[in-house]
């Protein structure tokens with residue numbers, strides 16, 4: 428057989444394995460599920476006329492998120508990107524700072540730092556979690572940074588390295604223990620981009636509660652959705668009150684005066700979206716269980732495939748399995764294009780991972796370490812249909 432027909436055959440095997448789980452028809456990558464009180468709460472919201480950012484569902488969603496995650500404070504926002512932006516501002520990230528973050532992430536992570544006038548600084552990934560490689564980062568910081576007056580300074584650029592954002596890729600928790608220790612040792616503030624990991628636990632504790640502050644997303648393709656939406660989580664009272672104040676136009680409390688004591692943002696989540704969120708929160712455990720059950724179904728299909736591996740949650744973690752991921756073995760990365768062509772051609776929506784941040788025009792000149800693992804992973808990851816309902820139809 429020629430190489431082309433071999434890879435076509437392999438791609439069709441992958442398609443068959445996925446189809447064994449999804450059944451026939453057009454299969455999206457991740458679709459929202461509305462099986463609870465969504466209609467009821469939305470109607471209640473409309474009937475009340477409180478559809479904007481003041482309303483009981485916004486307060487209730489905050490409490491639901493606090494109860495679920497164990498965070499002391501949750502603040503719903505218009506989307507995950509805005510939540511990340513507020514998170515960074517509220518810990519003091521400002522113009523001229525550097526913010527460490529994985530090169531393997533969704534563009535929102537880098538955008539949020541840039542909105543603050545800060546410079547993203549890209550870190551390599553590790554195979555085990557698909558998140559930042561803390562061991563490699565430590566060696567790197569040892570070489571390029573120095574401590575000055577309790578601050579971590581990049582010796583090459585002279586800028587303050589203010590924060591480290593870890594991102595829990597596809598819902599799989601990063602190596603938080605090492606990242607926490609490293610952030611402490613180097614006087615860098617730890618932030619979690621937990622946009623993908625609502626429902627994921629690291630050693631029994633919810634992701635998003637380890638950093639000084641974290642951001643969640645409730646976009647339409649995430650584990651739960653509010654249409655568009657996100658939230659900040661933090662255990663720090665000052666961070667919470669700063670984020671709340673700045674995200675509500677920095678308005679100073681008064682019965683009728685319009686007084687604003689800073690350049691604020693209009694980032695609070697509207698009540699209409701929060702109504703949807705409250706209904707979704709009631710089903711969160713069920714949705715996570717669906718995503719985890721889907722993993723087990725795919726695992727049966729792919730366990731004997733020696734060219735491609737289904738990614739499994741890291742040790743000590745309970746992942747929400749937001750996006751199921753196939754990873755081609757190193758010798759087989761050339762099969763990716765053919766698999767994407769064959770699966771998408773048949774109506775099974777599969778996607779490569781995001782282009783690495785340093786390859787995007789706005790971030791080309793940002794500082795970075797060598798990104799060998801991220802580069803290798805980016806060439807080999809394929810996300811396959813991940814809606815929790817697929818576990819039921821199988």
Ligand SMILES: *Cc1c(COP(=O)(O)O)cnc(C)c1O
Pocket residue numbers: 506507508509511532533535536594620622623643644645646655656657
């Ligand atoms: C979805 C996502 C965001 C941003 O969320 P939006 O609600 O779409 O703004 C941020 N970071 C990561 C890693 C994401 O996957």
